[in-house]
Amino acid sequence: MAVAHETTTGIDAAPRQQSAFSRFWQQNGAGYMFLLPWLIGFFGLTLGxxxxxxYLSFTDFDxxxxxxxxxxxxxxxxxxxxPKFSTSMRVTMFFVIFSVxxxxxxxxxxALLLNRGMKGLPLYRALFYLPSLLGASxxxxxxWRQIFAGDGLVNKVLALFGIVGPSWISNPNYSLWTLIILSIWQFGSPMIIFLAGLRxxxxxxxxxxxxxxxSKWRQFWKITLPLLTPVVFFNAIIQTIEAFKSFTPAFIISGGTGNPINSxxxxxxYLYQEAFGFFRMGYASALAWVLLALVAFFTAFSFLTSKYWVHYDD
Structure with a gap:
């Protein structure tokens, strides 16, 4: 009798387990099917x-x-x-520290000017946001390379005032600053976020x-800026990450070489040169992981120090 009871219990367990899985799939199956394209993309195009x-960062692969x-x-x-690694780090850090x-x-x-309630605000918002859409193209x-060339628009404007400007792109003392100015010109995205915070x-x-x-100046330092610090913190994180990832302007303006004199x-x-110029894919992978660690460090440091200067309503 005991054997028959155990057999009957074992037979009845399978339908119960199958029924539980069936109920789970009926309740959640549609959601997982909608998530399937994202899961495929995440595991196939990101995590994989x-x-x-x-793995390749620990190998020699060409x-x-x-x-x-x-x-x-x-x-x-x-x-x-x-030495080119330290040079690229110095150039990138200089760019991040000044451009952001x-x-x-x-x-x-x-954003403060637009927040004063001027007419045609949606038009101004769109016009100011446009450089953020086009700037990385x-x-x-x-x-930009043509504007700052030796015979470019900037020097032609300076010539009207009797000033002979240098070739900004080919002069190592100014070449990086032209990229910083281009980055500042792409101010539309943080401006929109600042404007939303001011409202x-x-x-x-x-x-x-x-x-x-x-006074207005005291109101800015005692009211506007403290209440806007969460927005400042968010923009600083996003723009710092974007600055570390900046590639297209430097590639186009320098012709893919980083010249003049690696400025x-x-x-x-540099990562691109190692990967697709010299086909040192293993070394390029190591460079990529160092960049990831660097961005993660700055992000973590920002979050750890935010409690000292970011003020929330609570």
Whole structure:
């Protein structure tokens, strides 16, 4: 009798398990089917290539032969025997340190002007946002190279005032600054976000401050900027990541070389040269992972220090 009871219990368990799975699929199957394209893209186009890149960073791989495991040699070479790596890091850090604060300051200034309730605000928003859509394109980079050439528009304007301008692109003292100016020109995206944040600040706070005799400048430092720090923090994170990833302007303006004298050799441009110029895919993969670690470090540092200067309503 005991054997018959155990057999009956085992037979009845399978339909119950199948029924539970069937109920789960009936309740959630449609959702997983809608998620299937994203899951395929995530595992096939994001996670899979990342894992492959991590493996290749420990190999010597040239696309033509099988990867040869070399351990940490790529990373050792990068930090001890590659002067172009340190040059690209210096150029990129200079670009990030100057372009991000200047772009955010300019975007905030324009947002403050637009927040004054001028007529045709949607048109101005669209016009100011347009450079952010076009700034990373090849056409704009080519146009920028022509504007700052020796006989370009900038020098022609300076000649009207009797000033002989240099060839901004081919002069290592100014070439990187032309890319920084191009980055600042793409201020539309943070400007829109700043404008949305300004619209959320209660106007009665400004009215109370005016009654207390606070000037506009004091209202900005004591009311606007503290209440806007979450938006500043968000924009700073996004723009810093974008600055580290900047590639197209440097590639087009320098002709893919980083010249003059490697003054525009961005980290991403050097990575591109190693991967598709010399086909050192293993070394390029190591460079890519160092860039990922660098961006992650700056992002984590920003979040850790945000508690000292970012103010929320609570």
């Amino acid at each position: 290539p990342m894992v492959s890149s991590l 696309l033509l032969t099988s990867p040869d495991w070399v351990g940490a040699s790529n990373y050792v070479r990068m930090f001890t025997a590659d 604060p200047l772009k955010l300051a300019f975007a905030l200034g324009v 090849v056409a704009i980079a080519i146009l 959320q600040i209660p106007q009665d706070m400004y009215e109370a401050a005016s009654l207390d005799g606070a 525009t050799l961005f980290y991403t441009l």
